[in-house]
Amino acid sequence: MYEGKTVAVVVPCYNEQTQIGTVLETMPDFVDRVLVVDDQSRDDTVATVQRYVQERDRAGRIELIEHRQNQGVGRAITTGYERARELEIDITAVMAGDGQMAPAELELLVEQVAHGAADYAKGNRLFYNNAWGTIPKHRFLGNAFLSMLTKVASGYWHSVDSQTGYTAISLEALRLLDLDGLYPRYGYPNDMLVHLNVWNMRVVDVPIEPVYNVGEQSKMKIWKVVPTISWLIFKGFLWRMGHKYIIHNFHPLVLFYATGALSSFGGSLLGLYLLVHRFTQGTPVATTSALFSAFLVMSGLQLLLFGMWFDMEDNRMLRVLYRRIAPERRGHSQGLAASASPDETLRLAAAGGERGPSSSSRPFGTDD
Ligand SMILES: Nc1nc2c(ncn2[C@@H]2O[C@H](COP(=O)(O)OP(=O)(O)O)[C@@H](O)[C@H]2O)c(=O)[nH]1
Ligand SMILES: [Mg+2]
Numbered sequence: 001m002y003e004g005k006t007v008a009v010v011v012p013c014y015n016e017q018t019q020i021g022t023v024l025e026t027m028p029d030f031v032d033r034v035l036v037v038d039d040q041s042r043d044d045t046v047a048t049v050q051r052y053v054q055e056r057d058r059a060g061r062i063e064l065i066e067h068r069q070n071q072g073v074g075r076a077i078t079t080g081y082e083r084a085r086e087l088e089i090d091i092t093a094v095m096a097g098d099g100q101m102a103p104a105e106l107e108l109l110v111e112q113v114a115h116g117a118a119d120y121a122k123g124n125r126l127f128y129n130n131a132w133g134t135i136p137k138h139r140f141l142g143n144a145f146l147s148m149l150t151k152v153a154s155g156y157w158h159s160v161d162s163q164t165g166y167t168a169i170s171l172e173a174l175r176l177l178d179l180d181g182l183y184p185r186y187g188y189p190n191d192m193l194v195h196l197n198v199w200n201m202r203v204v205d206v207p208i209e210p211v212y213n214v215g216e217q218s219k220m221k222i223w224k225v226v227p228t229i230s231w232l233i234f235k236g237f238l239w240r241m242g243h244k245y246i247i248h249n250f251h252p253l254v255l256f257y258a259t260g261a262l263s264s265f266g267g268s269l270l271g272l273y274l275l276v277h278r279f280t281q282g283t284p285v286a287t288t289s290a291l292f293s294a295f296l297v298m299s300g301l302q303l304l305l306f307g308m309w310f311d312m313e314d315n316r317m318l319r320v321l322y323r324r325i326a327p328e329r330r331g332h333s334q335g336l337a338a339s340a341s342p343d344e345t346l347r348l349a350a351a352g353g354e355r356g357p358s359s360s361s362r363p364f365g366t367d368d
Contacts, residue, residue, distance in 0.1 A: 001030060002107070003114045005090035008033040009106070010080025012073045012165075013097025017044040018215055023095065024052050024062060026103040030110075034062045035083050036097070037076040040069055045097075073165075074188025078179045085174045090114075093168040098216035101166045105208045109168040111325045112204050118320045119173045119201040122159070122189070123166035123208035134210045142226050146190065149230060152308070153237035154193035155244075155315040156203050162190050166208055173201050186220055187229040194236035197315065198244045204320035253310035260303030267296025 001007065009031050013020055020036070027034055036049050049064050065079055077094055084092040091113045095101045105123070112121035125131055126147070132140060143163045150162035167189070176199045183191040196203060245251040271293040274285045 001032060002091065002110050005114045006032045006088075007110055008035055008080075008084040008087065008089040008092045010077055010084065010092060010094045011036045011097045012039070012076035012080070012094070013037070013041065013045055014039045014070070014073070014076075014219060015041045015043045015045060015217075016097040017041070017048050019098040020045055020048055021052060022099050022214075023097055023103075024049070025056075028103055028106050030107070031093075032061060033084070033087065033089060035065060035080040036062060037065045037067065037080050039067045039071060039073075039076050072185035072188075074182060074186070074191070075184035077165075077188060078182055078184070081169075081174055081179055085171065085179075088171065090171050091168055092171070092174060094165055096165050096216075098218075099214045100211045100216050102209050102211055105166070105206075106168075108206050108208065108324070109166065112206065112320075112322075113168045113170050115325050117202075117323075117325065118204035119170045120192075120196055120203045121168045121206050122161070122203065123164040124159075124161040124205040125164060125208055125210035126161045127205075127207050128209055131210055134212060136212070138222055142222050146226065146229055146233065149233045150190045150193060153190070153233045153240065155197040155240065155311055156193055156318065157312050157315065158319045158321070159193065159203055159205050161205070162193065164208070165189060167192075173199070176201075183232055186225050187232040190229055190233050191236055194233075194240050197318065198240055198248070200318060202318050202320045204322050206322055251310065251314060253307050253314065256303050256307035256310060260300050260305075260307055262300070263296050263303060264300025267293050267298075267300055270296065 007030055009027065011020070011023060011034060013036060016023075024034065024036075038046050038049070046064065046066065049062070053062050053064065063083070065083065067076065067079065080094070081092060091110055093106060093109060095103075095106065101123075109121040109123065112118045125135065126140070126144065128134070135143070143161060147160045147162040151157050151159065154162075163186075173196065177195055182188060182195060193203065241254050241257065245254045270289070274289055274293060277283070278285050
């Protein structure tokens with residue numbers, strides 16, 4: 001229990017026989033349920049968990065769930081979420097089974113949800129003290145790139161490190177989300193943010209320590225995953241526009257985005273055509289044609305920027321800026337975490353509004 005709220009941790013794992021023992025061993029005491037979801041690991045992961053349960057899990061808090069066939073890390077998290085929802089657990093966190101998530105930091109995420117400051121708290125490793133020096137460069141850059149795209153797609157413009165799996169979510173959010181509709185593999189956290197936004201959930205980024213070289217072996221092939229997730233993010237953006245700003249509600253920002261994209265894309269194509277024509281045929285380009293192309297590109301970019309601006313304003317209520325809620329319990333500050341009283345935190349984090357997909361149609365928020 002954490003502050004009177006029940007807490008579960010979903011631990012997706014695949015081939016983590018060397019790591020999973022430590023993850024279970026170091027699980028914080030306030031966690032009531034540990035939902036380990038195995039996906040047909042080919043090593044001894046399942047046996048290791050079973051042995052641990054028999055020998056060490058006296059409180060009976062570990063539950064092992066086994067998929068009949070490998071369905072991906074996203075689907076494994078969904079399975080854990082479904083179980084937590086069934087058990088009516090107040091707060092459900094996710095920690096990887098490879099030991100890359102510092103257990104001492106779980107509280108930082110859980111407290112945000114427990115105090116109602118946010119519906120979804122996610123780790124942010126990119127702002128941690130020496131993140132650039134700790135995270136392998138190609139992973140840092142890939143993550144930064146996907147984080148930029150995810151900002152646009154999800155409407156959580158304040159959020160970075162879209163790829164972290166270290167999160168905590170409220171029961172209310174779990175009940176609203178269409179868990180089966182979430183992407184089953186590595187793009188899961190990106191898709192999750194898109195879905196959360198459509199349901200007007202408040203999201204906070206919690207600075208956490210990037211952990212590497214603890215014996216983990218990533219199963220992710222970064223060069224394969226980045227294009228796949230980029231495409232997923234693009235589809236997520238269109239899905240969010242359609243659901244949030246056309247079906248559930250209407251907001252002209254959709255028109256700004258659509259006409260902006262058409263105009264800048266059409267203008268660029270025309271400009272390219274004129275250039276190619278100029279060099280292959282040798283005939284000069286008519287001034288009116290060149291001006292028309294430039295006009296399309298410039299007005300298109302302006303429309304896109306207005307679309308973004310409206311999007312940011314509409315989502316302002318869902319942005320929660322991070323503040324520690326109970327710094328005295330841990331006795332030290334964490335990364336960029338600034339301490340604040342609970343009242344102050346809640347005030348800063350305040351993001352009222354009813355729940356539901358259509359409640360955020362406020363083109364010009366006034367909460368700041
Ligand atoms: N259940 C399940 N877990 C997976 C699968 N792929 C990866 N994982 C787990 O998800 C967590 C994160 O995966 P990892 O490959 O370490 O990703 P990275 O830390 O972002 O490089 C680890 O605990 C993995 O064991 C899968 O297909 N099924
Ligand atoms: Mg890992």
